[in-house]
Amino acid sequence: MLHLILFLIFGMVCVAGAINLLVQTHPINSALSLVVVMGALAAEFLLLGAEFVAAVQVIVYAGAVMVLFVFVIMLLNAGTEEHTNGSRVALRIGIPGMLIGSVLLAWVLLTRSGTHAVPAGALPGPPKTLGWLLFHDYLLPFEITSVLVLIAIMGAVVLTARAESPRKEN
Amino acid sequence: MVPLSYYLILGGILFACGVTGFLIKRNIITIFMCIELMLNGVNLTFVAFAAQWQALAGQVFVFFVMVVAAAETAVGLAIIIAVYRTRETLNVDLVNLLKL
Numbered sequence: 001m002l003h004l005i006l007f008l009i010f011g012m013v014c015v016a017g018a019i020n021l022l023v024q025t026h027p028i029n030s031a032l033s034l035v036v037v038m039g040a041l042a043a044e045f046l047l048l049g050a051e052f053v054a055a056v057q058v059i060v061y062a063g064a065v066m067v068l069f070v071f072v073i074m075l076l077n078a079g080t081e082e083h084t085n086g087s088r089v090a091l092r093i094g095i096p097g098m099l100i101g102s103v104l105l106a107w108v109l110l111t112r113s114g115t116h117a118v119p120a121g122a123l124p125g126p127p128k129t130l131g132w133l134l135f136h137d138y139l140l141p142f143e144i145t146s147v148l149v150l151i152a153i154m155g156a157v158v159l160t161a162r163a164e165s166p167r168k169e170n
Numbered sequence: 171m172v173p174l175s176y177y178l179i180l181g182g183i184l185f186a187c188g189v190t191g192f193l194i195k196r197n198i199i200t201i202f203m204c205i206e207l208m209l210n211g212v213n214l215t216f217v218a219f220a221a222q223w224q225a226l227a228g229q230v231f232v233f234f235v236m237v238v239a240a241a242e243t244a245v246g247l248a249i250i251i252a253v254y255r256t257r258e259t260l261n262v263d264l265v266n267l268l269k270l
Contacts, residue, residue: 007172011180018187018207027199034203037184041210044180047172048221053213053232060236065206065243072247073199076254081197084263094193098186105182109175117171123221123229130229138230145237152241159248 003119006047013040027078031069038062049123052130177218184211198253198260202246209239 017037021030038061045054083091134142188208195201213232220228250260257265 004172007176011176014180015183015187018184021200021203021207022187022191022194027197027203030200030203034207037207038210041184041214044177044214045217048177048217050217050220050229050232053217053229056233056236057213060240061206061210065240068243068247069199069203072250076199076251076260078197078199078260081195081200082261083196084261087194087196087263090193094190097193098190101189102183102186105186106179109178109182117173118177118218118221119171123217123224123226130226133226133230134233137227141234145234149237149241152244156244156248159245159252 003047007044010040010043010047013037014044025080027073027081028070031066031073034069035062035066038066048118052127174218174222178215181211181215181218184208184214187211196261196263198250198262198265201262202243202250206239206243209235 014037017033017040020033021037024030024033038057042054042057042062045051045057185208188204188206188211191204191207192201195204213235216228216232216235220226220232253265254260256270259265
């Protein structure tokens, strides 16, 4: 029962944050509501017993990724967004589409899915087991990921590097 | 005890919010945040199914999704900065030419 109540509280925080992200017009407000969504999602992961994923969610997403977002918003001095004709059409089609899609999905999942209830902390094994899995069964994907991150770092540096300054050519 | 479908519905709602934001938002940074929201919804679904079937591999895939998302964010924000330098705008409606 407590599990369900906690799930509902954090779930409502999640959905409220996601809707606030859509309603706000200034990007910094959207970024801060996205931090709320990610924090509440970390709590949901903890409820499922995924401690490692919850910790990584807070450190990587709510920490590193969102700091990057806030940094870029401040660097580019992003202001309130202006709406154009194209976005008004998207507003009229997008929101009813989302509502219809969500209700349909919820109805199908509630009536047709033959899945059972998930108990609190249902996931087996401590983070130790997960680490063993990561460095044993999934060692090759893990190593390939490190190459991906290296390429991403180099790409970010190359893309943001300014073109040759004229002073250098003289 | 929370039914699995509740977790799936929460993940679906987050994904739908992300798709809607992707459609209605005009600021390129906010659109990028909506993509992160979609990835988060998918992650919740992954962990919920991992708990349902007692499969630890689901958590490993969430880890990989997070790494790819972090790499994508780094490159994406670099592209946004490059676009802002050449166009002086963040509105995607005004960025409609591949080459100036």
